[in-house]
Ligand SMILES: Nc1ncnc2c1ncn2[C@@H]1O[C@H](COP(=O)(O)OP(=O)(O)O)[C@@H](O)[C@H]1O
């Protein structure tokens with residue numbers, strides 16, 4: 275596609291102290307991809323996400339956004355790159371002392387300088403998109419787990435980021451809501467051209483929305499497959515097929 | 525790209541065949557970073573003569589949520605007024621996203637009593653909260669008492685390791701700050717006292733003043749206030765965070781008493797360590813007194829020492845230690861109470877910590893007054 279890939283990960287290794295979580299990760303995410311990160315529990319998906327979005331310095335390797343090396347950039351450049359990202363954390367990470375509306379409004383007010391009434395309108399629209407219209411005045415403690423996830427997504431997309439990084443969006447959602455969320459992700463990509471990196475176990479989502487993926491293995495601590503999830507299912511590494519068929523075929 | 529105007533908005537009432545239709549032309553760049561028009565001005569145009577609106581997007585260059593939220597706002601206004609909306613000319617992606625936002629009906633929530641309250645309402649609410657708080661405090665006191673009784677009967681369950689960790693945290697680690705404050709207080713006490721006693725030529729009684737003052741009252745009080753700020757707040761923050769993470773609920777559902785498991789070790793640690801710190805504080809205070817007496821008021825070291833020994837009877841220690849124990853219990857009680865009552869947000873944890881310190885100091889003050897009167901009446 276592009277001459278310079280949208281996101282490129284080169285020989286990335288991540289570790290906690292001496293414990294190497296994953297090493298030698300190499301992959302490319304193109305603009306407009308829905309890129310799936312799969313793998314068993316504890317294989318390092320969240321850690322990879324933290325390295326991608328600038329929260330945790332990798333032990334080695336680089337993350338390039340449109341050719342710019344994030345971890346070797348100056349603080350100002352990093353700040354500018356971070357502005358292109360929207361992040362949904364695994365636990366939602368909503369600010370507990372702010373209402374939902376305030377949670378979503380904060381990044382908008384912080385970065386656009388729009389008057390409060392305009393901000394409120396955008397907030398109402400974002401919350402409606404994730405199916406939470408009317409919940410503006412609730413505090414995070416008053417939400418169910420699935421609602422927190424969706425509110426977190428509304429906050430992640432507050433500024434229409436170019437790249438949306440989502441950690442396990444559908445865990446804790448009922449099947450219908452999970453499907454609506456998949457549709458929303460696809461729609462965001464189709465209409466706004468958002469590039470989306472999704473960490474997920476949800477087989478239905480992986481196979482229906484993903485157009486590229488990597489599989490992180492928790493035993494060898496390396497990636498053992500990359501490509502379209504459908505291809506991985508048909509002709510991929512046996513471990514990946516095992517995963518994608520819930521242990522059905524070896 | 526450059527030179528292109530930001531968003532453009534043009535309104536055109538329909539003519540002849542399309543009377544009653546308002547055409548809303550959207551052009552240029554509709555992005556949130558380009559600023560957005562206020563839909564209010566437009567809402568005035570949606571009067572009784574309009575039956576239908578139609579968006580036109582022929583000159584739209586770029587769009588994002590800025591456009592979507594604007595259109596969604598107008599659609600909502602139209603729905604209220606019963607005006608039909610035709611968005612079929614908008615970009616397909618925009619139509620889809622707008623449809624998704626409409627797909628889930630608005631949640632109907634119980635009305636909230638938001639908004640600023642009058643002075644009387646605030647006083648009323650505060651009074652209600654206080655009145656509700658009193659039985660809660662008594663209830664907690666009851667639970668802690670039962671738990672202490674279970675401990676005496678050997679049936680209370682908690683992990684010994686927790687107790688040792690708490691003891692280390694509230695004891696040895698508090699020594700530096702207790703030393704500093706006690707030294708300062710001893711210094712001040714000796715200085716002020718000696719200055720007055722010098723007038724009647726009785727400087728040697730500085731030793732009595734400092735010894736009795738520090739051991740009997742001031743050591744315990746200073747230690748109590750330091751530990752209230754240092755450890756009482758920490759207890760409230762720890763238990764409050766546990767409350768936020770539903771950890772305390774997890775104990776409850778397992779049938780493990782959170783009071784035995786969490787409050788008891790903290791209570792014991794403070795009841796053991798605060799009296800010891802009180803003794804230590806008294807000792808440091810006397811050292812400071814000695815320093816002042818010897819260097820400034822020309823009293824011999826040995827003289828000071830014997831006078832101190834003469835002044836200190838066992839009952840002074842008993843009073844100091846008993847006060848320390850009670851203060852420790854009060855601090856643990858206040859810290860754990862506020863932690864257990866904590867709400868489910870970061871703000872609530874902060875509030876719990878603050879309120880723990882205030883409650884602890886209040887309880888210490890009350891206990892100190894009562895004990896002073898009682899000891900005086902008993903002639904101790
Ligand atoms: N802060 C941490 N310190 C040490 N080890 C961690 C930390 N966070 C995660 N780990 C370990 O790193 C591995 C990967 O964790 P994570 O990225 O959260 O996995 P997942 O793929 O389930 O999101 C796990 O084995 C976990 O135990």
Ligand SMILES: [Mg+2]
Nearest residue numbers: 319320321364
């Ligand atoms: Mg994870």
